[in-house]
Amino acid sequence: MSNTSAMSLALCLDAPMQSWGIRSHGITRDTMAEPTKSGVVGLVAAALGIDRNNDAALAELARLRLAIRVDREGSMERDYHTTQNVPTTHGTGHRTVVSERYYLADALFLAVLEGDGPLLNRVAAAVKRPHWRLSFGRKAYVPARPLLTPSQQPAATNAEEVLATHPWLEPSPQDRARMRNRPNRPALRTVVECPPTRIGAQVRHDQPLSFAHGNRRFASRTVHMGEVALTDDMISAGETLCF
Numbered sequence: 001m002s003n004t005s006a007m008s009l010a011l012c013l014d015a016p017m018q019s020w021g022i023r024s025h026g027i028t029r030d031t032m033a034e035p036t037k038s039g040v041v042g043l044v045a046a047a048l049g050i051d052r053n054n055d056a057a058l059a060e061l062a063r064l065r066l067a068i069r070v071d072r073e074g075s076m077e078r079d080y081h082t083t084q085n086v087p088t089t090h091g092t093g094h095r096t097v098v099s100e101r102y103y104l105a106d107a108l109f110l111a112v113l114e115g116d117g118p119l120l121n122r123v124a125a126a127v128k129r130p131h132w133r134l135s136f137g138r139k140a141y142v143p144a145r146p147l148l149t150p151s152q153q154p155a156a157t158n159a160e161e162v163l164a165t166h167p168w169l170e171p172s173p174q175d176r177a178r179m180r181n182r183p184n185r186p187a188l189r190t191v192v193e194c195p196p197t198r199i200g201a202q203v204r205h206d207q208p209l210s211f212a213h214g215n216r217r218f219a220s221r222t223v224h225m226g227e228v229a230l231t232d233d234m235i236s237a238g239e240t241l242c243f
Helices: 037-048 055-062 117-128 159-165 173-180 232-240
Strands: 007-018 065-072 075-087 094-115 188-193 202-210 217-228
Touching (some): 007 117, 007 159, 037 055, 037 117, 055 117, 055 202, 094 117, 094 159, 159 188
Antiparallel strands (some): 007 094, 065 094, 065 188, 075 094, 188 217, 202 217
16 A cells, blocks of 8 residues: 555654544543544544534545554553433433543654645644644643644655654653663554555554534544564654654
8 A cells, every 4th residue: 555656744643641532432432552543534624624514525634544653652541430410311310420431641653644745735734723722532632742843744755664764753862862772672563554455454443434413434444553663763863853
């Protein structure tokens, strides 16, 4: 699915808390260990000011290919919520609803969108000056830093090349120094959208079709799990990022 003539846009997804659910219905709200296609498309749609009932505009964004690099694995955490005085289904009384909401703490991701250059230029401009406030899965989970640097634009390269070469997003000088001196440096996990015919492809039911109220619909897509080496150049280049 790699395209040597493709354009790509690399986004920094950094926040104290993030939630990327696929089965977030009822009293249990889950999260994946990395951003979902529906979550990233929803984030970009908010930046562009696209109404949730505009399925045509959503379809244009959903055609972009998504690749994720995990620059810092988050810790899976759980919030325990109780909501009192919730009307019963028959409307004859009230009840207390208990729910569990999972989220990632201190996670850091590089999200790469690949596809049409003019569309990615629009996305880049919108992310820098979003129409609506951006959040990572829930309204309270706002970015810790900008998704793009002020000068950053789409690049004439494919998603795989970006994952393998983009500066490491870790902002801590101490963590970068420790990683640089680590003898057995871990690789960075990747999740890359791929054709269903690829060996090892896994199915994810997070391809958005509609975000309309009462009619949220999703289709399946396939991804390939892999990893890229964290090189000295990626660690050093991360020091020059000016978010």
